[in-house]
Amino acid sequence: MALIKEIDYGTPASASSDVVTLTIDGQQVTVPAGTSIMHAAMQMGTQIPKLCATDSLNSFGSCRLCLVEIEGRPGTPASCTTPVAPGITVRTQTPRLAQLRRGVMELYISDHPLDCLTCAANGDCELQDMAGAVGLREVRYGYGGANHFAAAKDVSNPYFQFDPAKCIVCSRCVRACEEVQGTFALTIDGRGFASKVAAGAAEPFFESECVSCGACVQACPTATLIEKSVVATGQPEHSIVTTCAYCGVGCTFKAEMRGEEVVRMVPWKDGRANHGHSCVKGRFAWGYAMHRERILTPMVREKTTDPWRVTTWQEAIGRVADEFRRIQRQYGRDAIGGITSSRCTNEETYLVQKLVRAGFGNNNVDTCARVCHSPTGYGLNATFGTSAGTQDFDSIEDTDVVMIVGANPTDAHPVFGSRMKRRLRAGARLIVIDPRRIDLVRSPHVEAQYHLPLRPGSNVAVLNAMAHVIVTEGLVNEAFVRERCDLASFGAWAEFIAEPRNGPAEAEKASGVPAQTIIDAARLYATGGNAAIYYGLGVTEHSQGTTTVMAIANLAMATGNIGRRGVGVNPLRGQNNVQGSCDMGSFPHEFTGYRHVGDDAVRASFEAAWGRTLEQEPGLRIPNMLDEAVGGRFKGLYVQGEDILQSDPDTHHVAAGLAAMECVVVQDLFLNETANYAHVFLPGSTFLERDGTFTNAERRIQRIRRVMAPRAGMADWEVTIEIARAMGLAMDYRDPSEIMDEIARLTPTFAGVSFAKLDALGSVQWPCNETVPEGTPIMHTERFVRGAGQFMLTEYQPTDERSTRRFPLLLTTGRILSQYNVGAQTRRTNNVLWHEEDRLEIHPADAEARGVRSGDWVRLSSRAGETTLRAQVTDRVAPGVVYTTFHHPMTQANVVTTEFSDWATNCPEYKVTAVQVTPSNGPTEWQTRYEEQARQSRRILAEAAD
Amino acid sequence: MSHDEKLDYMANQIGKFFAAQGEERAVPAIAEHLRKFWTPRMRATIVARLQSDAARLDPLPRRAVERLAAQGAAPDSATAAVP
Known part of the structure; x- marks a missing residue:
């Protein structure tokens, strides 16, 4: 293995289909029109010296190193800013150019500390490389003149440092922040010799609006902006391409290593989801893998009030098998089940559902998508015929109108959020439907044309009203509907949606959004060109989550915004492998590829492959498991990589369910909150420690690759295999590629997927089979998967969770950029410096009425429970609405959320809870009790296993 | 809500969605939904509710549950042998 060095072409590739032929250094080269001379030269292998140019950024032309001569043209133009032209003859190396370049380098080096041997960038410094490339041998000006050597370092950011003494003011960092990230946090302050890079209003990086994505660090050609991990460790010696384990964007990274030590994560330029960009989580927040709280040995205990006893894998696995079999003998076959995780690989989730179906002999398997995107599965399956987003991320380049519903991409899907911002800066228009004023x-340089700050719970009313406007104003794309959709369903829907009760005036009453704004937004969506909908959990986590997904699909079909680039319906998946865990048959009613367990032919294929008779009836969903546990009929649970106590709604009920079980097995990196109720703890492995695949929000299947040995001795997939074997189910896989081979054999949409293909192509988007061997970037291009698109009637039903005199406010929950889900990983990194606690956003009017100021402790109570946290007074939320995150266990926002859920899928209604907020002096009784219980539960006996 | 009451509530929620399609289509659609997504025990429980507390079910889901009952009680796999 070696260090992967991607080719830097200096300027971005041109997308032109016209080509131009020119001569560079005596060789003819043909490139797309609009290509820079620098890029064209690199395409033929000639690297023109450069410092301010890099191909992730538009050309800038400031460093004057990349000068060339063009026959018949005067002067020495910069090759980065000069486009190719037909028939020109370019020279990149002449005595005159050499002299000019040396002169430029002399000036740079005269104000640069010559500490190369002790510099952290030694060996990875473009300034050093260019000094060599131009043959710099002396600096005639000496080093005694005015310089910046004494400029103070800014080490405020926990992950990188800024050393202005080493800055050459090439502006690459500033441009990366603008063009790639879109935050505009950096600038060049001052003029001439006083020019310097400044964060925010010349603040320390940490205090500025910098979002710590690291694009500036990656763009820096010197050691000015550099990862602290490189400063501490030294330069990496090899790299392995792998996929991020955070959100559903699925960024690919080069894990740059020294032996088994990660030095840094660098976004991979060829990554099809991220194109070389990253966020603060993916690039920097991987330190949890080495955190001291990792549990690296299996542990068991008789009762959850006992301390843990460290044991061997053999004893722990044996305990799991023995207990599960005892429970089944005692209480029946259906008394146990399993939960797969969207944080685990496709192969791992496949094995867990196989263990449950073939080993446990029931279909009691569910996944954390139950509590996030299960309505997407139901809603898109009913309308389009399959449970998946319709586009690839690149599609947004052709989008004219972006409509975001219940999502916050810059916080929850930051790399795609940046991509979105870039398209919006280039002229696409934006509609945001969200109760909260999200950053977008x-x-x-980005402003929404329309923000519809609807009352939580009124999504369907607003989307129906938009459809009403489209139908009643004649904005339906009739040709598309006639050609692609089921006409009977369209007719019924059009008649239904045109009824006055579905109009904007009624929607205004339900949502608080002015009717005219709804009308304007509908007109823009229907007539603004290619319109694409991106939605998140603000759509799904409602009692009408599935109905909202259907309403979105109806809008896209009615306007013909489906089946080509630039349009579509795009669920933004929260965790890295939500799509994959759903694809892999994690739901209790379906096998891989969304095929019902009651389908005899499908079930027979699995029975033949697995050698077991399989149950034809659906199993228990997570909330059903907990209900059954409270009822005394469900007694054993295997939870791989999930923390249902913290992430699932109505914490008291979850705790009661877990407490009622006789064997809870938790497989995780840390003693999470669910482990407080566990009898067996099996140590998990991080994404750095195992092989497999994740599938991102655009159905893109990508490899994760092991860069270090599993610290606990076994990767997650190996642990499941051992449990299966101990329960008498043979699972003979030598490595995860063989698991994927089995998935491909049994799943038509994955038939063409193999590790070999993924290694060769980098990634593929399913469906991938004989018909489309390299995958499917955009779905439903010729016909919908179900044939004709099906319009669904989406009657608005107000949620039963309503504000009352006792609970007059509506709570909605979400995420913040620096934290991820329940925070088990990010809380164990320096990301806590940005978000050390969950806070409650409350409107100034509501705060004033309660005598609450920012920073005050407040009690947040609902009919389900209460907790305390600090308030943040802000008009981001509307009067009557409060908002918080759920990243910290001692806040436990889900103590407050209720048992209400989506009608079709039981996805919890996290987004609407009637609450009251009152000033508080400290934690609730429950918080105090829970903290002590968690402390007691995490005790580990001192003696080690034999 | 008790476990049984929760099932009533869920069935009524499902009924409210399908109600827009009219009774003729809604009743089989509700029954089909219960068959595809509820476990046999859940279905058996809701069928039993017809006898004990049918009033808690809205008219359409009640008819759908009656339809389930008429088609035969769901097999109770809980008593099946352990593999």
């Missing part, structure tokens, strides 16, 4: 509503 107004941020540098």
